[in-house]
Amino acid sequence: MAVHAPLYRAGSRITGAAPYHGRDQVRLIGSQGNLIATWGRMGLPFSIPLPIHIHLLYYIRLFYRYQSSKEIVKRVELVMNFEYAFGVGLTFIQYLLLFFWAYWMLISLFGFGKPKRLKEHKPLKRFLLMIPAHNEEAVIGHLVENLHNMDYPKELYEVCVIADGCKDKTSEIAEKLGATVIEHTYLPGEQKGKPYGIKYAIEQYGDMLIDDFDGIAFFDADNLVSLNYLREMNNHLLNGDQLIQCYLDSKNPNDNWVTIGYSVSYIFMNRSWQLAKSRLGLGNAIGGTGFCVDTTLFKTIGWTARSLTEDLEFTMQCLLEGVPATWCHFARVYDEKPESFKSSCIQRLRWARGHWDVCFKYAHKLIWRFISKLDFKAFDGFMYLINPGKIVLSATTGLLVLMSMATDLLDAHHLIPWQVWMMCLLFQFIYVGYAQFLDSKNKVSLFRSYAYLYFFNLTYVPLFLWSLITMKNVNWNPTKHTRAIHLSDIEVEE
16 A cells, blocks of 8 residues: 655645545545545545645544544544644734734834933932841942932931841941941741831831931842932922832843843843833833832832832832832942842742732733723733733744744744744844943943843743742742942943
């Protein structure tokens, strides 16, 4: 008995001869209603459009060559139903990706060009600078010294270090350098983490928070801050802004590929997302450090954020009250990034878990506010929460492009051509280089920027998936900081 190899290429039209396996002729009708294959007793020639799974039908026919035509048709129908469902699912995914890409690209167009400065005001606002710290003796001294040297009248701000469950010399160092120190300890079994330390410190200040200060700024213990920070926050508060996020930068971008990946990602997002949205009047995202809150707003909202990403939760709470965060492109906070890939994964897994937690808590509230009040800022916040992240989006798009180029999957299911996805990736490629050229203080070669960023982004995909499964794990794993450097060691543009 002769067995002919299938002479076809998926998604194309070819002519061949069907093998002869009996007297019954079987006609198989595909999900689109097109004739797919014909087996005849004479081995008749055929010329038909063949979808990607026709080879499955061919081998089913060989395997079941001694069974009746009806039984074969049933099995083929199962295959075709699977193919149809697969095609519908793939179509949905690609259009969802395209929607996110279109939304992001439209917004990011407003990130091009030089940012505009606010009107300069005399120093009037009073600030409380809060630093939650857990065993940070290696870095806390440099930050306290840095903050005491701000280009702002010393009588108009106070530096407070929250020694959150510290077992080292964090308190002693901070107090010796002139900071107010609030020591917070935990009872056995009590939940630990940055949000709880901040809550305790706020309670200690009580009414003084409103009476003595106009704004509260939060920093991580490993940070360094540009000396114009308080002047810029003063301008924003006098401009009527109530929640402000400054530019997020890295103080160790050139250590290795992990820190370069962090740095390039932040610089890219600062311009394409934060700056662009501020120009459109949309709400920005608080980044966990370097943000300032008007004390009146802080009292109104309260400090009830308890998620692993308390900054994101507080952002959404303010947005639900109609108060979006605003962006300051001219004051910078330099954050220490993990050098170890393992530490990086632990940190980003914590962020991802917190993101999912906040998403499930606030996404429906934001969409309801958008529907009931026609508040587009609430819709934008909703989009930010449900968006799997432009990092995952880019990685998924890249895989879809490779899959479409290596196979005929997109042709077989009439999906969006791979050239469209390539245009999206090319846009991002250009944007990354543009942001690096304009905003980066520590120059990294473009080749390394692209290579490390792409690999760094790919590692986010399993982290986002695993974080969704383990979202209920809210244990706080603090990142260890060791890079004790001065602000003078970092190139700062005043």
